Amino acid sequence: MGLVRHKWYRFILCVTVIALFVCYLKLQTLSNSKVVGSMSEHTLEYFLNKGTIKRKDAADIEWYHAVNSKSKLIEALRGSAQMIEADVLLRGQDPKEPIMAHPPDNDSDITLQDWLKVVVKSGKGIKLDFKSLAAVSQSMILLEEVRDQLQGPVWINADVLPGPGGKATPLDPHVFLQEVAQRSENDVLSLGWTTGWDVDVDNRGYSWEMVHQMEELCRSLKQPVTFPVRAALIPVSFPQFQWLLERSDRYSLTVWTGKDDVLNVEDLLPYRQNFNKTRIYYDLLESQFKQFKGLPGYS
Numbered sequence: 001m002g003l004v005r006h007k008w009y010r011f012i013l014c015v016t017v018i019a020l021f022v023c024y025l026k027l028q029t030l031s032n033s034k035v036v037g038s039m040s041e042h043t044l045e046y047f048l049n050k051g052t053i054k055r056k057d058a059a060d061i062e063w064y065h066a067v068n069s070k071s072k073l074i075e076a077l078r079g080s081a082q083m084i085e086a087d088v089l090l091r092g093q094d095p096k097e098p099i100m101a102h103p104p105d106n107d108s109d110i111t112l113q114d115w116l117k118v119v120v121k122s123g124k125g126i127k128l129d130f131k132s133l134a135a136v137s138q139s140m141i142l143l144e145e146v147r148d149q150l151q152g153p154v155w156i157n158a159d160v161l162p163g164p165g166g167k168a169t170p171l172d173p174h175v176f177l178q179e180v181a182q183r184s185e186n187d188v189l190s191l192g193w194t195t196g197w198d199v200d201v202d203n204r205g206y207s208w209e210m211v212h213q214m215e216e217l218c219r220s221l222k223q224p225v226t227f228p229v230r231a232a233l234i235p236v237s238f239p240q241f242q243w244l245l246e247r248s249d250r251y252s253l254t255v256w257t258g259k260d261d262v263l264n265v266e267d268l269l270p271y272r273q274n275f276n277k278t279r280i281y282y283d284l285l286e287s288q289f290k291q292f293k294g295l296p297g298y299s
Helices: 002-039 042-050 070-078 112-119 133-145 173-183 208-218 235-246 265-274 286-293
Strands: 083-090 098-100 125-130 154-162 188-194 225-230 251-256 280-283
Touching (some): 042 125, 070 112, 083 112, 083 133, 133 173, 154 173, 173 188, 188 208, 208 235, 235 251, 265 280, 265 286
Parallel strands (some): 154 188, 225 251, 251 280
16 A cells, blocks of 8 residues: 555656746746736837837837938937937948948948937937948947947848849848848847839839748847838738738838839728737828828827
8 A cells, every 4th residue: 555655656746846837837938928918018218218209119219210320320310310310331431430321321420430429328229221231330339338338229121032023232141140140249230121212113012921021030140120011012911021020029011212203101000900009100291291190090
């Protein structure tokens, strides 16, 4: 009888240990999912806590573009925009260092190093848009030097895959992520497709192949990822982006527009109405955004 009782006791003990281990794994999974979800909203959390937005709605984030000169930087820091965006490339002449400029310009009156020294004092969020791989490594080193002083969110942007109508050559995604991902654990990676738009042609949207390629690229990343998508091209791509956002709570969209694109803002309503408002940023022209906010289905 004692032997049977001993075996029964060991059985109960083993079952209890296994049950506790399973519960532990479930709690870990739940905890991790909560962390991932909060990561995708950390830009909003920052500005909400700062008091510059009143609700968790990514549409309330304002952008200031092409802050590629000293004068533009002064304007951006004085303005109401929470996020300031600038283009980074390597100077076309000696000294070869990262500067703030957009091709075809290859020089500037401000380097990335000096730009960062000013921005760290502002509390603004920044989005660095890389136009070539040559500037990435040095730029990430400069960013690391001021990392402890930066208050606002940091977004790192590049077009890394070919997209609808895109004629530019995308940056090699694996080389770019190798340089960036290990040095930007708490940043938002803004990974996009090269695109084009022409008034005289049938402009196609983002294909299933394009979103599948992007998801495969981003699946193993730990950072929150936002996908910059061209507003004029997304009305016919709703199923593709719905699928993409369902793949991870880390994912969001940043809807942007070219200054010459023809956009019917009503075509953006399905995204506004069917996706979580924390997961779609709108980087539109002021006139377009005002019209968008005035639509009956916006709120």
